[in-house]
Amino acid sequence: xxxxxxxxxxxxxxxxxxxxxxxxxxxxxxxxxxxxxxxxxxxxxxxxxxxxxxxxxxxxxxxxxxxxxxxxxxxxxxxxxxxxxxxxxxxxxxxxxxxxxxxxxxxxxxxxxxxxxxxxxxxxxxxxxxxxxxxxxxxxxxxxxxxxxxxxxxxxxxxxxxxxxxxxxxxxxxxxxxxxxxxxxxxxxxxxxxx
Numbered sequence: 166x167x168x169x170x171x172x173x174x175x176x177x178x179x180x181x182x183x184x185x186x187x188x189x190x191x192x193x194x195x196x197x198x199x200x201x202x203x204x205x206x207x208x209x210x211x212x213x214x215x216x217x218x219x220x221x222x223x224x225x226x227x228x229x230x231x232x233x234x235x236x237x238x239x240x241x242x243x244x245x246x247x248x249x250x251x252x253x254x255x256x257x258x259x260x261x262x263x264x265x266x267x268x269x270x271x272x273x274x275x276x277x278x279x280x281x282x283x284x285x286x287x288x289x290x291x292x293x294x295x296x297x298x299x300x301x302x303x304x305x306x307x308x309x310x311x312x313x314x315x316x317x318x319x320x321x322x323x324x325x326x327x328x329x330x331x332x333x334x335x336x337x338x339x340x341x342x343x344x345x346x347x348x349x350x351x352x353x354x355x356x357x358x359x360x
Contacts, residue, residue, distance in 0.1 A: 196222075196223045196224060198220060198221065198222050198259075199220065199221045199321075199358065200218065200219070200220045200221075200358065200359035201218070201219055201220075201221075201321070201356055201357065201358055201359060202216060202217070202218045202219075202356070202357060202359050203216070203217050203315075203324075203325075203353050203354060203355055203356035203357070204216060204217075204353070204354050204355045205217045205263075205327060205351050205352070205353050205354075206351065206352045206354065207351045207352075208349055208352075209349055209351075215263045215264070215265070216263060216264055217261065217262070217263055217327070217353065218261070218262055218263070218359065219259060219260065219261040219262070219271070219288065219313070220259045220260055221258060221259040221271070221274050221286075221288070222257070222258060222259045223256075223258050223259075223274070224258065224274050224275060224276065225255070225258055225273050225274050225275055229255055229273070230275065232251060232255075233248060233251060233252065233273070236248050236251055237333065237335060237341070241334065241335035241339075242334055242335070243334060244333060244334065244335075245307070245309055245310075245332050245333060245334070246309075248310075248333060249291050249309040249310065252272045252273060252289065252290065252291055252310075253272065253291050255272045255273065256272075257270045257271065257272065258271050258272060258273060258274040258288075259271040259274060259288070261288070261290070261311075261313070269290065269293055269311075270290060271288050271289070271290045272289065272290045272291070273287075273288065273289040273290065274286065274287075274288050275287050279316065281318065281319075282318070282319045283316060283317050283318040283319055283323065284316075284317050285314070285315065285316050285317075286313075286314070286315045286317065286325075287312070287313070287314050287315075288312070288313040288315075289310060289311070289312045289313075290310070290311050291309055291310065291311070292308075292309060292310060292311040292329055292330060307332055308330040308331055308332045308344070308345070308346040309332065310328070310330075310331045310332065310333065311327070311328065311329045311330075311331070312327075312328045312331055312343065313325060313326070313327050313328075313353065314326050315353065315356055317356065321357065321358045322355075322356060322357045322358075323356050324352070324353060324354045324355070324356060325353040325356060326350040326351065326352065326353055327350060327351040327353050328343060328345050328350045328351075329351060330345060330346035331343050331344065331345050331346070332344050332346075
């Protein structure tokens with residue numbers, strides 16, 4: 166069952182966070198490699214947990230952000246095919262993995278300062294598509310993105326959400342909408358830096 170991210174306060178906050186990462190021009194001045202780990206809890210099909218590690222090797226540039234934004238503005242009702250193609254062609258910004266999976270390249274990473282001295286990080290990439298899914302083309306193929314949104318404090322510790330299987334569009338009120346194929350985003354807790 167599909168759930169749009171425009172319903173409910175937490176869903177609005179997540180859509181707003183991603184919109185801020187795409188629409189704001191906050192430049193990310195650093196390019197040192199950062200590594201984090203966190204604990205993911207997926208409650209959609211019975212509770213499943215996993216440790217998720219990710220690394221940011223560089224931040225997406227203003228030009229890369231502008232390229233994605235231009236696609237959304239040009240094709241507001243269904244930018245997904247063009248958006249995922251553009252995202253896949255962008256240079257790798259880092260990776261994400263669990264202890265049971267190989268690393269998957271991230272293609273978009275932006276950060277912005279929070280009022281409390283912490284920061285918000287939004288990461289995006291295409292999602293892994295298996296052979297069966299690619300061959301049979303089920304409805305899940307319409308949800309090509311994985312998006313992570315995290316809020317870290319001054320010590321780089323915090324929490325966030327992972328949307329695995331998401332599509333993006335602009336609604337009639339010009340709001341950026343994240344529609345997730347699953348019922349709920351994956352909770353991403355106990356995020357901390359890896360030394």
